[in-house]
Amino acid sequence: ESRWPFLFGAIIVPSLIQAVILPFLPESPRFLLLEKHNRSKAEKAFQRFLGKDDVSHEIEEVLAESRVQRNTKMVSIVQLLRTRAVRWQIVTVVVTMGCYQLCGLNAV
Secondary structure (H helix, E strand, C coil): CCCHHHHHHCCHHHHHHHHHHHHHCCCCHHHHHHHCCCHHHHHHHHHHHHCCCCCHHHHHHHHHHHHHHHCCCCCCHHHHHHCHHHHHHHHHHHHHHHHHHHHCCCCC
């Protein structure tokens, strides 16, 4: 019982290891390309991750996916509930998740 402070202190070791390693990890190529708009750093990150020199296909794939996501129409929850095609699926999922919470399955 007198050693419980050591249990709380044990989390310090993995935290310090992560803090030391974090600056050496590369940033995400998608983040560099889409958020920072830095194509050269994104290409270097892709080359590092994939281990190949020509990553133009991957860059174009990410850009195409980004264009598709920008053209996707967002729908509110009210609009989803008004759509007859998906209403039953939403009700089923909500009832199932509610039952999980009430029966204590998440606690297990």
